[in-house]
Amino acid sequence: MRIVVDAMGSDDHPGPDVAGAVQAARSFGDAIILVGDQRRIEAELKAHDTAGLAIEVRHAAEAIGMKDSPSAAARDKRESSMHVGLALVRAGEADAFVSAGNTGAILAVATLRQTGLGRIPGVLRPAMGVVFPIESKPMLIDNGANADAKPEYLLQFGQMGSIYVEHMLGIARPRVALISNGEEEGKGNQLVKEAIPLLAASGLNYVGNIEPKEFVAGAAEVGVIDGFAGNIMMKTAEAVAGYMSDTIRKYLMAGTLTKIGGALARPAFRRVRDQLNPDEVGGAPLLGVNGVVIIAHGRSNAYAIRQAIGQARRVSERGIVAAIAERLAR
Amino acid sequence: MRIVVDAMGSDDHPGPDVAGAVQAARSFGDAIILVGDQRRIEAELKAHDTAGLAIEVRHAAEAIGMKDSPSAAARDKRESSMHVGLALVRAGEADAFVSAGNTGAILAVATLRQTGLGRIPGVLRPAMGVVFPIESKPMLIDNGANADAKPEYLLQFGQMGSIYVEHMLGIARPRVALISNGEEEGKGNQLVKEAIPLLAASGLNYVGNIEPKEFVAGAAEVGVIDGFAGNIMMKTAEAVAGYMSDTIRKYLMAGTLTKIGGALARPAFRRVRDQLNPDEVGGAPLLGVNGVVIIAHGRSNAYAIRQAIGQARRVSERGIVAAIAERLAR
Numbered sequence: 233m234r235i236v237v238d239a240m241g242s243d244d245h246p247g248p249d250v251a252g253a254v255q256a257a258r259s260f261g262d263a264i265i266l267v268g269d270q271r272r273i274e275a276e277l278k279a280h281d282t283a284g285l286a287i288e289v290r291h292a293a294e295a296i297g298m299k300d301s302p303s304a305a306a307r308d309k310r311e312s313s314m315h316v317g318l319a320l321v322r323a324g325e326a327d328a329f330v331s332a333g334n335t336g337a338i339l340a341v342a343t344l345r346q347t348g349l350g351r352i353p354g355v356l357r358p359a360m361g362v363v364f365p366i367e368s369k370p371m372l373i374d375n376g377a378n379a380d381a382k383p384e385y386l387l388q389f390g391q392m393g394s395i396y397v398e399h400m401l402g403i404a405r406p407r408v409a410l411i412s413n414g415e416e417e418g419k420g421n422q423l424v425k426e427a428i429p430l431l432a433a434s435g436l437n438y439v440g441n442i443e444p445k446e447f448v449a450g451a452a453e454v455g456v457i458d459g460f461a462g463n464i465m466m467k468t469a470e471a472v473a474g475y476m477s478d479t480i481r482k483y484l485m486a487g488t489l490t491k492i493g494g495a496l497a498r499p500a501f502r503r504v505r506d507q508l509n510p511d512e513v514g515g516a517p518l519l520g521v522n523g524v525v526i527i528a529h530g531r532s533n534a535y536a537i538r539q540a541i542g543q544a545r546r547v548s549e550r551g552i553v554a555a556i557a558e559r560l561a562r
Numbered sequence: 563m564r565i566v567v568d569a570m571g572s573d574d575h576p577g578p579d580v581a582g583a584v585q586a587a588r589s590f591g592d593a594i595i596l597v598g599d600q601r602r603i604e605a606e607l608k609a610h611d612t613a614g615l616a617i618e619v620r621h622a623a624e625a626i627g628m629k630d631s632p633s634a635a636a637r638d639k640r641e642s643s644m645h646v647g648l649a650l651v652r653a654g655e656a657d658a659f660v661s662a663g664n665t666g667a668i669l670a671v672a673t674l675r676q677t678g679l680g681r682i683p684g685v686l687r688p689a690m691g692v693v694f695p696i697e698s699k700p701m702l703i704d705n706g707a708n709a710d711a712k713p714e715y716l717l718q719f720g721q722m723g724s725i726y727v728e729h730m731l732g733i734a735r736p737r738v739a740l741i742s743n744g745e746e747e748g749k750g751n752q753l754v755k756e757a758i759p760l761l762a763a764s765g766l767n768y769v770g771n772i773e774p775k776e777f778v779a780g781a782a783e784v785g786v787i788d789g790f791a792g793n794i795m796m797k798t799a800e801a802v803a804g805y806m807s808d809t810i811r812k813y814l815m816a817g818t819l820t821k822i823g824g825a826l827a828r829p830a831f832r833r834v835r836d837q838l839n840p841d842e843v844g845g846a847p848l849l850g851v852n853g854v855v856i857i858a859h860g861r862s863n864a865y866a867i868r869q870a871i872g873q874a875r876r877v878s879e880r881g882i883v884a885a886i887a888e889r890l891a892r
Contacts, residue, residue, distance in 0.1 A: 298746075299746060301747075301748055336748075366805060367809075376743050376744075379743060379749075379750060379751035379752075379754075380751045380752050411794065412790075412794075413706050413709060413789070413790050413793035413794060413797075414706075414793075416628075416629060417631075418631055418632075418666075419709075420709060420790070421709035421788075421789075421790040422709075422710050424709075424790075443797050443801075444794055444797040444800075444801045445797055445800065445804075447801075448798075448801040448802060448804075448805050449801075449805075457794075458751075459743070459751075460742075460743050460751040460754075460791060461791040461794050463743035463744075464741065464742075464743060464773075464774055464787075464791050464795050465794050465795065465798045467743075467773055467774040467775055468774040468778075468795045468798045468799055468802070469798055469802045470774075470775065471773075471774045471775040471777075471778040471779075472778060472798070472799045472802045472803055472806075473802055473806060474775075474778075475778050475779075476802075476803060476806050476807075476834065476838075477806075479697075479834050479837065480810075480830065480831070480834050483829075483830035483831075483833045483834055484830045486830065487829065487830070489826050489827075489829075490826060490827045490829055490830040492826055493822075493823045493825065493826025493827030493828070493830070494823065494830070495823065496819050496820060496822055496823025496826065497814055497819075497820045497823030497824050497827055498820075498823070499813075499817065499819075499820055500810065500814045500816065500817070500820040500823070500824070501810070501813075503813045504809050504810050507809065508806075
């Protein structure tokens, strides 16, 4: 297995990206190709013991930043680490691409037909799946690749999400639900209302439209939603979880007894934090492009990058791209 | 002040609705008109000491349930507690209407031109504002009255939300933001992109588009969003807050020391719970209809109904409807 890691991806690149790649090379034994500014990567690598690890460096003269316009960067920064890295996957020189960089740019560069991976034949729009950090670990798809969606896109999001969960978690017929503003008939926006009959007739294990509450309670393994509302749902979940943790901490520190109570209760808080920790999950798979792409959080630390690389190798091993190609060609 | 309370509204009606009305009549000294099944209301009232309270009962032969189709119920159930109650406000016999019933039906009946309140002249679509239960208490609008929105609706949501916050919280020029899937230029769905120039040119204190994280951090007093994504955002916040509380409790109970810690920390947890408690807030104002309407949660208990009535009287006192009429007629 050879995995390309964008060394210019994370907010603090190339530190966490390189350190995560070293951890992954050691843990999983895979070959890692670090792509980006060669000098900076090599300087960073010196801080690590890489003896016996299969780590290569591939220079890329440009880098795409978080503030770059995705479409402009995809068009103009042809020497970026994303372009160079994805071209390696395209050429069959590597099995997967991992980046913690600008999500829109990863999507745009990966979708390029001439130099990126392009779409899997039959796929209308690639989508970003994301594991919702609750115990049952359901997938929410789309998490923002398509701010505007059509009913047929939602159908395909459900199909791709179902395949992912089936192959990655070994669940035979994952329950697929549309996320909506109510479960009653007649609820939903126009998009959801038009997607319902498509999903109902799809042969998927479609369980209807559900509210966020039911999704959080584990009512489906795959939650289908347009990329705008899906991104807002995911970010709201992260924001509220963070707000609650901060508020609990503040109130615990406000009194002597509660402070002692908080100290005794720390192992429980740590379990909650670990469970909700997006770093554990790895990254978000970009489904529908013709190759394995994992998008890690911009805030990723080395451990999160390592986990994203681990996820990339599993997605590659389990043949998700081929399975999507087979289903959507039907 | 005379306030109409829909006695057939909450999930457990008429118990909480009647009890909340009694509490409000005692606390605020207002006249309350309970509308619904006269026999059931009177039976319920017997459980309370109502001596000296200005509580009237007005019979309504029908009730609209949570599963009723809003448009069908608005058209066909002309004798419902919602129709009868809103007609009292329309006729000037009461100052405000409070219901914990079917949200879509309240909206549909309230908007009826002939028998309901109709829209304030100039208002394209009434919207539901909701207080987001964090410390800074910002308003999210729309919380689901319009699953499909247009850019001009979002502009008006911002205007109505701004007026509400200005008059209710005494904030001179509330910061108004569009909730989006990113702050960078080019982010947002088509709707958001088209709403940006409208809000920027509106004369409102428009602070740009923000992500849920910034909204939760208090970056705006008014968050503008379409009713579909807004409802999902609000319900995700509630679901995640509930999930975290449950998970923390579960892990606290799993060990002896953490159990003791949790007991000592209880006052801190209670403060968090109270702060996040939607019952404290009251209800969601339906803005843009030609009269005061407060929509309480279906799960409301007596206290939540009391709070919603308290909110209805403040909205009435502070002339929100007149202020919206003045602004949108310009």
